[in-house]
Amino acid sequence: MRLLGRDLAMDLGAASTRIYVKRKGIVLDEPSAVMCDGRTGKIIAYGAEAAAVGVGGRTCWPVRGGLPADAELARRMVRHFLRKVHWHPYARPRLVMALPGDSTPIDRAALHDVAYEAEARTVRLVPHALAAALGAGLPVTDCAGHMVIDIGRDTARIAVLSGESVVAASSVPYGGQAVNRAVIRLVEREHGLLLDESEAESAKRRAHDGAREVVVRGRDRDTGRERELAVPAGQIFEAAGPPAESIARAAMETVERCPAELAADLGERGVMLVGGGALLRGLGRRLREALCMPVRRAERPLECVALGLGRCVDELGLIGRFRSGRA
Ligand SMILES: Nc1ncnc2c1ncn2[C@@H]1O[C@H](COP(=O)(O)OP(=O)(O)OP(=O)(O)O)[C@@H](O)[C@H]1O
Ligand SMILES: [Mg+2]
Known part of the structure; x- marks a missing residue:
């Protein structure tokens, strides 16, 4: 069976891709990012390496709303991740993925394409909401x-x-990105400081319960100089309203x-x-x-969908009950 390939589940998210291996659990959790060379357009890095700030090249996020937004980049990224967790010259894994609730037949086909191009043997789609509920431990x-x-x-x-x-x-x-944008707008309006997206993301994460203020670094709107500022945590909370x-x-x-x-x-x-x-x-x-x-x-909110899909991989019979699509 190892030669035919293992059974895997993949949560293809806009921010992160998570892969679950049958009876083993989540073995890969990486940003859904691809880095291309600015001059030639060739892919030079995937996942965590591609998302790292300060590495040369252009970072692309080829997944949106649980579906491939840039089909070619998404295919190559998925192939890279699958090979990373499971590589054998003849192995072709059976793959379970989540199908977003409002998907069209074209969206289903796009998910199948991504999986087959990434050398999957079969693809089964489980409604995203059911995977999330299963992973959260709800009695579905x-x-x-x-x-x-x-x-x-x-x-x-x-x-x-x-x-x-x-x-x-x-x-x-x-989602989280809308909150980041709201934080950027608020800090500019209230303090005249321009933040980039990664600084807003980091400020949002640091504004946890108990934190009174969060130090951010950005560019002054008037002088153009870099400066630091302590933003009250309550303002970040307000931005998320x-x-x-x-x-x-x-x-x-x-x-x-x-x-x-x-x-x-x-x-x-x-x-x-x-x-x-x-x-x-x-x-x-x-x-x-x-x-x-x-x-x-x-x-485990970040991992719920992958864990729910993983339960479907551990008990393949569940998938039939969820009236999923089979290719
Ligand atoms: N500690 C945290 N506090 C606040 N927000 C967080 C924290 N950790 C992650 N996030 C937000 O969660 C979002 C990513 O969540 P998740 O990994 O569930 O997305 P995804 O599954 O990849 O995307 P999607 O479901 O939209 O395809 C990011 O926008 C990030 O800002
Ligand atoms: Mg998700």
């Missing part, structure tokens, strides 16, 4: 309603699940599309937050207040 076979909100890099995906299927789902273009409100509004609309008895379940069971955006300080509290429902964060 239960007929009662559960809501999962996955806040990734560029998208927040909202889904209501009941009895192994997705009853209602929606997505909004507000509008994206959080948009996610809460979309979640309310999703609940309104559910049958009344499921909506009542949700009021009791509440929301499970997954994805890296769920780590943002104060987000849970904001959503709890806006939705008037209990809101919990999964134990």
Whole structure:
């Protein structure tokens, strides 16, 4: 069986790609980044190396919304990652991937293409929301309603699940990147300091509970000189307000599309937050207040989708029950 290839699960995220090997767990977690030579356009690095700041070349992020945005770069990146975890001249792994809720047949075909070009033997697609719920440990076979909100890099995906299927789902273009942009705008408006995206990302992560202020480095808007500034952590929390409100509004609309008895379940069971955006300080509290429902964060929010897909790899029978697509 080793010669035919192992069974793998891959969460192809806009920020990170995570690969799970059957019965072993997550063995790869790298930025979904490719670095191309600025002059020749040739790929010179993948993953963590490509995302590192200060290395020459142009960094590209070929995945958006769980789908390949630049098909050629995404294919080559996936092939690189799969070979990194599992390489044998004849081996062709069976692969399980997540299918975003609003995907079209063209999107499905794009995911299949990426996987086959990366030497997969078969590809099975599991609805993204079910993978996230499984990975968060929710009892997906239960007929009662559960809501999962996955806040990734560029998208927040909202889904209501009941009895192994997705009853209602929606997505909004507000993830961690939208928060970074809001932080950049706020620091410029309040302090006249221009931050780059990586500095905003780092400030956001450092503004955890207990931190009173966060030191950032940027360029003064008027003088053009570099300077440091201590930003009150509360201002970063404030910047995250509008994206959080948009996610809460979309979640309310999703609940309104559910049958009344499921909506009542949700009021009791509440929301499970997954994805890296769920780590943002104060987000849970904001959503709890806006939705008037209990809101919990999964134990390993960044890894939920990969762990859920991994459970499907460990118990392949689960996939059939989720009415997934098979190539
Ligand atoms: N400690 C943290 N605090 C706040 N935000 C964080 C933290 N860690 C990660 N993030 C945010 O999480 C986002 C990445 O989350 P995740 O890895 O779930 O995305 P992804 O699955 O790659 O993307 P997508 O699901 O949109 O395709 C980034 O935008 C990052 O800013
Ligand atoms: Mg994700």
